[in-house]
Amino acid sequence: MFDPNSPQALAISNLFIITLLIAAVIFLIVTGLVIYIAIRFRRREGEGEPRQNFGHTKLEIGWTVAPTLVLAVLFVLTIGGMREASPAVGEGRAPDIIVMADQWWWEVRYPASGVVTANEIHLPVGKRMLVHLESDDVIHDLWIPKLGRKMDVVPGHPNDVWLEADTRGIYQGACAEYCGVEHARMLVYAIAQPQTEFDAWLAAQSRPAPAIPTIGSVARGAQLFAQQTCISCHALNGTAAKAQVGPDLTHVASRLTLAAGTLTNTPANLAAWIKNPQQYKPGAKMPDLRLTDDQVQALVDYMETLK
Helix, strand or coil, rough: CCCCCCCCHHHHEEEHHHHHHHHHHHHHHHHHHHHHHHHCCCCCCCCCCCCCCCCHHHHHHHHHHHHHHHHHHHHHHHHHEEEEEHCCCCCCCCCCCCCECCCCCCEEEEECCCCEECEEEEEEEECCEEEEEECCCEEEECCCCCCCCCCCEEECCCCEEEEEECCCCCEEECCCCCCCCCCHCEEEEEECCCHHHHHHHHHHCCCCCCCCCCCCCHHHHHHHHHHHHHHHCCCCCCCCEECCCCCCCCCCCCCEEEEECCCCCCHHHHHHHHHHHHHCCCCHHHHHHHHCCHHHHHHHHCCCCCC
């Protein structure tokens, strides 16, 4: 809230600060009057019942008009903030990014290039991107505080939102609408990078999965991927794996985290996740495949090639 990194977030931050200052002034006035009245009109020894005042027209008009003016000012400021935070979304253009919310992860698609990733939204710095939001199951809410407003993701009722970053960086977001047992582990990261780096990332993500060697641990891992439940849930561009139940894994090794921010993406954590996903994210759709340590290592060796 106090560190906005986009024009949309700045508009929300400014509105919040102005509202906070107005509320602080009202608080000080009310508190000061209460203290003054408590001292000035306190009961003194020997005094009788105070004279009752059954009406004060000017005071009554004042405490009616003043709040009305304050609310009118806040209304005007809110309308202006809303226009800045949510400028005419859509404008009849195709979305730059499609984000599909699932329990409990985010699928991110770039329709112009066909790139599909998960839990990371890459943005070119200084460019406003139109993001189309859909839900695959229940109500979710995409919120990246430093980049803009919260936006509900409702099944059957798609929404659009602008995402824009003023400076390069990694901005953490989350689902802001309770969506089930692992709601708290449904993080998302907006990664803002210069246009040239964004273009290079997009080009790299457009490439299919690398060719599989015929021998060795990597080949064994690829074989296990095809034989186990992996191929029934995940897609690998350029292979026979086309399922979309879980995240696309074509470039999984290039991502920052696993399981929507639950674990940092390292070989050790990947092995732990494959071995027993329910230990780290109870209720997730990823099953325990009851693999041996050697099988897990082979899968990790293969997936580490998917960059």
